[in-house]
Amino acid sequence: MTQQFAERATNVALTGARNADLRDLISILEDGQRRKLDVIAPASALRMREGNVHVEGVESQITNSGVTVVDGIYRPTTVADEGIADKLRIPLAYLRRMRAENVPLLDENVNAWMQKEPGRRFMLRAFRSENGPGMPGEGVARALLSDSYKLMDNLDMLLAALDGVDQSGHPTRITGCDLTDRRMYVRVESEAVAIQARNLLRGYRSPFDGRSGDELPMISAGFVISNSEVGSGAFTITPRAVIQVCRNGLTEPKDVMRAVHLGGKQDEGVVSMSRQTERKTLELITSRTTDAVRTFLSRDYVEAKVYEMEAAAGKTLEEPTKTIEHVTKSLSIGNETKDRILSHFIRGGQMTAGGVMQAVTSTAQTLTDADQAAALEALALPALTAAAAHG
DSSP states (O other): OOOOOOOOOTTOOOOOEEEEOHHHHHHHHHHHHHHEEEEEEEGGGEEEETTEEEEOSOOOEEETTEEEOOOEEEEEOHHHHHHHHHHHTOOHHHHHHHHHHOHHHHHHHHHHHHHHSTTOEEEEEEEOOTTOTTOOOEEEEEEEEETTBOOOOHHHHHHHHHHHHHHHTOOOEEEEEEEOSSOEEEEEEEEEEEEEOHHHHTTOBOTTTOOBTTTOOEEEEEEEEEEOSSSSOOEEEEEEEEETTTTEEEEOGGGOEEEOOBOOOOOSEEOOOOHHHHHHHHHHHHHHHHHHHHHHTOHHHHHHHHHHHHHHHTOBOSSHHHHHHHHHHHTTOOHHHHHHHHHHHHHHTOOBHHHHHHHHHHHHHHOSOHHHHHHHHHTHHHHHHHHHHHO
16 A cells, blocks of 8 residues: 655644555544534634634633634644635635735734624634644644535445445455545445446556556446535545556546535534434435446446446547647646656557547556545546547
C-alpha cells in the first residue's frame, strides 16, 4: 500500500490520504469524529484576526463526556477560505491575494462584511485543538457553510454504504481509498463481473509495465463511493469500469446516485443531529446503495457501456498530437496534465480515440491530488467522444 498524508497543521489530526486501504481510512475518520466541532454561529460571533477565525460568545455545550468549549481560534483551510469568500461575496482571487500578501487587509475586509449583517448565521465546521475539549489551543476551520447545511459525515456515510454493498449480495473488494480536505473516495470493484472488450483494448499496452490489452482484454465492473463534509458536493455512488491490464479506471458521472446535503434551518450553538434523523438518513443511504450496486454491477449494464465506448474508440487519429491538444483544451485540462496525457498516449501504443481515453485514465493514476485524479477519471468518456469527433 502507498499512502500520502496531507500537510499536518499544528494541533490538528491527520485528515488526508491517497491510495490508502480501508482500515487506515477508517482510523483517520474516527480520529476526525473525536475532534470535530460543528456550530451554528451568528456573524457577530465570528471575527478574523491575523488571518485566523476567532469564535467569541458562543455557549459551551455540556455532554456526558464533559464541556465542549466553542470559543477559540481556528486556522482556515483553503476550503474554508473559499466558503468565506462565497458567503461574504468577496472575490476568491482577491481573498487569496490578501492572505498571501496583506493579512491585516484580509482581517479588515472579512470583519467589515461580517458586521454588515450581524444576525446572519453560518455553520462553522471545525476540528478542535488536540489538547481536548475545554482546553486552549488552535483548531482548524474546515468550512464556512449555510446554516441549513445537512451533516452527512464521511464515516457514517461510508459504513452505511458498505452495509448496502453487503446487502446487495455481490462479491466485491475495495481497491483504494482517498481522503482530501474536500472529499472522501472509496473505490470498489467486482472482478466477478468482468467482460471481454477485445475491440476496445486491441493494440493497447499498459504504460506502466507494457502488458498487452490483447492478452488481457478484460474490464471489471465497479463504482466509487464519495462524500464531502465541507460543501464540496453530494454523497454519491458513481459507476466505474476498471481496465484490468493497467488498472485504469473511468467513471460515468451521468449515471451517478446522489444524496444532497440540504436540510432545514438549525438552532444556534453546537450542531447535533437527533438519533432518529440520523438513523433514517443512514437507512436511506444503505437502501439506495444496495439498489445502485445491483444496477452498476450487472453484466447487462457493463456490456452496454463497453458497447458505447467501442463505437467511438476505434476511430484512427491522423494527427494525435493535435487531437490531444484539442481534447484537453475543450475539457479545460491544464498544460502539465496535457503533457502527461500525450506521454501516456505514446506509451500506450493505441493510435485511436480509445488510446486518448486510456491515456487520460492512466494519467489520473499518477496524480498525487486525489480530487484532480477523480475529476480526470470523470473526463475519460468526454475525452473519448471529443477525440473521435476530432479525428
